[in-house]
Amino acid sequence: MTAAQRWDARWEAQYADRHEPGPPSEFVTGWAELLAGCPTALDLAGGAGGTALWLAAQGIETTLVDVSQRALDIARNAASERGLQLRTVQADLEAEPPPTAAELGSATRWHAVVCSNFLHRPLLGALSGLLVPDGLALVQIATVDNLLYNARPGRAYLVERGELPELCVGLRTVSFEERWFGHRHEARLVARRTA
Numbered sequence: 001m002t003a004a005q006r007w008d009a010r011w012e013a014q015y016a017d018r019h020e021p022g023p024p025s026e027f028v029t030g031w032a033e034l035l036a037g038c039p040t041a042l043d044l045a046g047g048a049g050g051t052a053l054w055l056a057a058q059g060i061e062t063t064l065v066d067v068s069q070r071a072l073d074i075a076r077n078a079a080s081e082r083g084l085q086l087r088t089v090q091a092d093l094e095a096e097p098p099p100t101a102a103e104l105g106s107a108t109r110w111h112a113v114v115c116s117n118f119l120h121r122p123l124l125g126a127l128s129g130l131l132v133p134d135g136l137a138l139v140q141i142a143t144v145d146n147l148l149y150n151a152r153p154g155r156a157y158l159v160e161r162g163e164l165p166e167l168c169v170g171l172r173t174v175s176f177e178e179r180w181f182g183h184r185h186e187a188r189l190v191a192r193r194t195a
Contacts (some may be wrong), residue, residue, distance in 0.1 A: 021047070021078050024054035025116045027140045027181075027188050034174075034190070035060065038111035038136060042104070045093055045118035049075025049086065052114075056084040060112070063087040065104055067094075093118070098126040112136040119157050121167055128170030131193040137171055138190055139164060143178055145185040164189050 028035070028051050035041070040061045043052040048071045052064035056079060064075055064086060072088040079086035089105050098120070101109050109132045115124065119141050127137050142150075144158045164187040165173050171191035178187045 021050040021053060021075055024051040025114070025140060027186075028114055028116065028138055029054060031138060031190060032058065034136060035112055040108075040110045041112040041114065042106075042110040042130060044113065044115045044123070046075070046114070046116070047071045049078060049088075051116060052086060053078055053082065053084060055112075055114070056086050057082070061085065061087075063089060063104065063106065063110070065089045065091050065093065067092050093123050094120045096122065098123045101130050104130075108132070110135060112138070114138045116140045117142070117153075119159060124164075124167040125169050127168055128193045133193055133195050135193045136174075136190070137168060137193070139168060140186055140188050143185050143187050145178075148185070150184065159187050161187075163187070165191070170194055 035058065038060055041055045043055065043062065043064045046052045046064045046066055049064050052062050052075060056062040064072065066072055069090050072090055075086060076088050091099055091104060109130055111132055112135060113127055113130050117140060131137060141159050141164060142153060144155060144160055146158060147155065161178060165176055168189060168191055170193060172194050173189065173191050175190040
């Protein structure tokens with residue numbers, strides 16, 4: 001079973017009784033003021049589009065990328081019902097090498113890139129290549145400390161303490177926090193692409 005098939009099955013099971021995406025990442029919405037200056041945004045591994053739809057509702061031209069076509073269908077339907085413009089792209093973000101802006105269907109780079117709760121280290125190392133100069137990256141990933149109280153996600157999907165800024169090469173840190181956010185221990189990075 002491919003990653004796309006596996007995730008399609010998970011989304012199908014999760015959304016069998018409902019067809020609305022979940023809420024946006026509160027980490028991302030907490031930076032609304034900074035994002036207001038971004039005309040375009042890319043949401044990587046954004047699932048059914050809770051965060052991407054919020055970005056689109058702010059007037060930001062948003063592209064949602066996920067491996068699951070089922071998740072993208074849910075997001076596209078929700079965007080249509082809300083009268084929002086949302087571009088969706090089905091892509092394997094764990095491909096080697098990571099996809100370029102052109103491979104994600106854009107002739108240009110984005111002003112903001114969001115990556116929430118998805119860890120593929122080569123992709124994080126390639127974020128700067130998806131951003132315009134001084135573009136904004138918002139990355140949120142659980143750390144290994146999360147295993148103290150939560151069995152999931154497994155260790156393969158967690159960053160070590162202090163690792164996240166090192167993974168995001170070519171980005172200048174604006175804000176970095178590692179701590180418990182509710183019941184999850186997360187690393188949260190806001191950074192800009194260096195010139």
